[in-house]
Amino acid sequence: MKNDDHIVIDNFNETMDNICEECKKEHESVNQNLIMHSYKICNSCNLSKRIFPI
Numbered sequence: 001m002k003n004d005d006h007i008v009i010d011n012f013n014e015t016m017d018n019i020c021e022e023c024k025k026e027h028e029s030v031n032q033n034l035i036m037h038s039y040k041i042c043n044s045c046n047l048s049k050r051i052f053p054i
């Protein structure tokens with residue numbers, strides 16, 4: 001039953017991949033913005049959204 005731990009870790013990594021939903025690029029800022037703003041977005045996309053709000 002030791003394998004249970006691995007399943008939890010795998011799922012965690014899957015949701016915490018650093019891929020921006022806007023540009024589909026991987027960046028470490030994606031995780032920070034996900035925690036801060038609940039948006040899975042990188043800093044450059046986040047900045048462009050602030051300058052050009054839809």
Ligand SMILES: [Zn+2]
Pocket residue numbers: 020021022023024025041042043044045046
């Ligand atoms: Zn982006």
